[in-house]
Amino acid sequence: MSAGLRAWSLRRRVVALLAIVGVLLVGLAVAEASLAERSRNQVDALLNQTGPLRVQSQELLNALLDQETAVRGFAVSGDRADLGPYEAGVRQEQDVIASMRRLLNDYPQIGGDLRQVETRADEWRRAVAVPVITVTEQEGTAAGQALVTQVARQQFDEVRAAVDDLQAEIFDARESNAREARRSGNLLAVLLIVAALVVVVTGVLLLLSLDRTVVRPLTELAQHVRRVAEGDFQHAIPGSGPPEFVQLADDVDAMRRRIAADLAEVREARQRIEWVNSQLQKQAEELTRSNRDLEQFAYVASHDLQEPLRKVASFCQLLQRRYAGQLDERADQYIAFAVDGAQRMQRLINDLLAFSRIGRLTVGFSEVDLNKVMGEVAGQTEAARQYADAELTWSELPVIQGEEPLLTNLLANLVSNSIKFRRSDVPSKVHVSARQVGDEWEISCQDNGIGIEPEFADKIFVIFQRLHSKDAYPGTGIGLAIVKKIVEYHGGRVWVDTDVSEGAAIRFTLPALPEDRAAAGESPDEEATGAQATETPDGVPDGSPERERERERAERTEEAPEGGRTGGMRETVG
Structure with missing residues (x-):
């Protein structure tokens, strides 16, 4: 690899490779689009023109056969009802011809054959069908059958031959469209194979390039970083490969140097944290003991302290009731103070217990x-x-x-x-x-x-x-x-x-x-x-x-x- 190319960044290399591949793929895509449009037009002609024309030509032949059969049947029976297929055949012939003409813009040869069929059919009707019908109606079936001669049959055979020529021309046009469509499809498949080969070759080249310019330098960098991660903070981290990886290696090495410089402070901070954690653990244990003491105090306050306090209050009230007015005024006042203090103490203890139970006894x-x-x-x-x-x-x-x-x-x-x-x-x-x-x-x-x-x-x-x-x-x-x-x-x-x-x-x-x-x-x-x-x-x-x-x-x-x-x-x- 030349020095100039080695100085290219990884992004520049990838962009250059993708640009070349993109130009190739765009050219192939344009050619494929052109072939696809051509193939689509041919398939459309095959499905929407030559295919329907072939079916309609058969319908046209059937309509003409119905007319010929109806005329001969009328000549034999003389029944006007037997002319129904003839009239329906004439209408069907006109409809089919009109429908076929709408599909013949791109097929002038088929249009000429269709006009030939139409001309022959008109001649047969003027020369054979109309005279047979007229004579049969006026003179009877015998006169009508006399007009159905070998010459009349030959004239209808000419009509059938014209229809056969028309069908042959339609078949040739259909086969031509089919061949062109297959040829376009084959070319399109070849172009797709070429595009796939371009993608595969590009992928292989990109894989080899990434292995040489990305994977190997990253693997070497990871090995050096792993040595530092295992504790060798004095190991230098060199860089190789594209300029981005060299810069990344320099940044990682700078981080290694900062980590090595800060390691002593981290260790000291960890020691301080461990000491703080031990103090917190001691405080948590002390708080647990304090909570147990508080619960014990609540029990004592609700049972042990209440009993002597009730005795003090009861006997003070007995003194107040029994000796009220028998002692001097100051003694009555002292006894009242004692009763009031004991009662207030009971209220304080009860209120304090109620306060402590909130959220604890739920x-x-x-x-x-x-x-x-x-x-x-x-x-x-x-x-x-x-x-x-x-x-x-x-x-x-x-x-x-x-x-x-x-x-x-x-x-x-x-x-x-x-x-x-x-x-x-x-x-x-x-x-x-x-x-x-x-x-x-x-x-x-x-x-x-x-x-x-x-x-x-x-x-x-x-x-x-x-x-x-x-x-x-x-x-x-x-x-x-x-x-x-x-x-x-x-x-x-x-x-x-x-x-x-x-x-x-x-x-x-x-x-x-x-x-x-x-x-x-x-x-x-x-x-x-x-x-x-x-x-x-x-x-x-x-x-x-x-x-x-x-x-x-x-x-x-x-x-x-x-x-x-x-x-x-x-x-x-x-």
Whole structure:
């Protein structure tokens, strides 16, 4: 291989070879197309001209024979009905001749023979057929038979001979077309064989060229790379073959040098990672032990701690009832403090146990009708509402996937919280409603109470976080923390809407059922609803700290089963 050709890139070599082959194949394709067109024309002539002409010439002969037979039969019988084949034969002869003339544009010799047949047939009818018919009708069958002589038969034989000449000419034209079609087909086959040979030779040349310029250099490069991959990072990688492979070998060798330079850092990083993994393993084991300790603590809190605490509370209450007024005022006050502390301690332990059981003791998700849940909540909070003269109402609520006891606890905490933080100057009103926003149901619990300041909107969901003293508003400060944990366990999020005109509005989301999502997708108001949800889906402006915290909480929340079907109930409980 010359130095100039060796300097060609692999692409240039392949393009040059393919260009040569392409020119050859294009030339062969043009010749084949010309032969194919010629063969098609010949086959068309064979099928659409000479073939039909041959059949029609036989039909023409049959029509003439019918005429001759009918004339002789009429001369014998004298029955006019025997002339029916003669008249039909005349019509068929005219039709066949007209049809044949439409096919004779390329065959003038056959056209001349057809005219000869037509002339002979007309002469026979004038000289024989018409006189026989006329004489038979006027003078009888004997006179008619007398005209059917040997001369009359010879005249019809001339007609038949003219038809034979016509058929012979048509046969010769048909054979000529067939020979030309076979010749064109043979030439086309030869050209196809030549094209196949060109393709085969090109393939062999391309295979040999690829083996020499691609496979061998790549095999050598792979051997050198394999040595480096086995750990010999100091082995140089030379290049050979086309310029692209030489450049590839240089790039791989540069990568080898970088890998060798970075190997020490990689080993050091691996050692650090192994140390970190060991620390993580220790922390995981410590977390496992801590979880076991927490479970043990929950058991102790629910059994062992409750028993002495009940004794303390019981005996303090006995002291309060038996010795009330018998000791001085300070002693009565101390005993009251002890009773209140023991009772608060019991409430704290019970609330803490309820908080720890959320998501740990599960009965599985099922379809829950929130309208039914609100009926249970109304029963649970009836005493508190009667005491506070509070009114509880709710709109039509959906059906969602969840745990009914937890959802009952969720709504009961929200309603109780709204009743607790009421205003003294107006009757308390609590309303629960729902609306679908995208793939979620947004449920709101709104009241006309004292409200929540915006700066405390996030603090109220922290466990044991209180914004007021226990003397002003009783409670352990864990209710809204339980609400938040239940909502997140169901795959939703909860927040305080600070844009309401009065009172407080706590909103949370729950995933909608698939049928509700489909219905929302087919709703004509979907576009308007989606625009509203994009602008202010929960009353919190985009870009605000509250919005960012909600997004972080939503990303950390595991996806819960989807669901939500609107219930068909609306009830007011006063």
